[in-house]
Amino acid sequence: METRDSNGALLADGDSVHLVKDLKVKGTSVTLKRGTVVKNIRLTDDPDLIECNAEKVRGLVLRTEFLKKA
Numbered sequence: 001m002e003t004r005d006s007n008g009a010l011l012a013d014g015d016s017v018h019l020v021k022d023l024k025v026k027g028t029s030v031t032l033k034r035g036t037v038v039k040n041i042r043l044t045d046d047p048d049l050i051e052c053n054a055e056k057v058r059g060l061v062l063r064t065e066f067l068k069k070a
Contacts, residue, residue, distance in 0.1 A: 001047045009069040011050065015041050016070040023066060030056050037070060038062070 003011045006020055016039045023032045032054055042051040050067070054060050 003043050003047045005067045005069050006065050007068055013043055017041060017067040018070050019066060020068050021066050025057050
């Protein structure tokens with residue numbers, strides 16, 4: 001299965017991505033702002049999800065519809 005970002009670019013393990021929308025993180029008071037760079041993503045079995053570590057949050061799972069390849 002291929003994992004693609006919001007623009008249709010192919011994503012791979014270790015890529016860096018930008019957020020295209022402000023995202024509130026459930027279970028915390030943290031909001032990840034638009035334009036935040038997330039490095040070293042990991043692909044999952046689901047092509048719509050990736051795993052990553054953001055600045056303030058570890059073990060985060062993000063939907064690819066909110067990402068743009070850096």
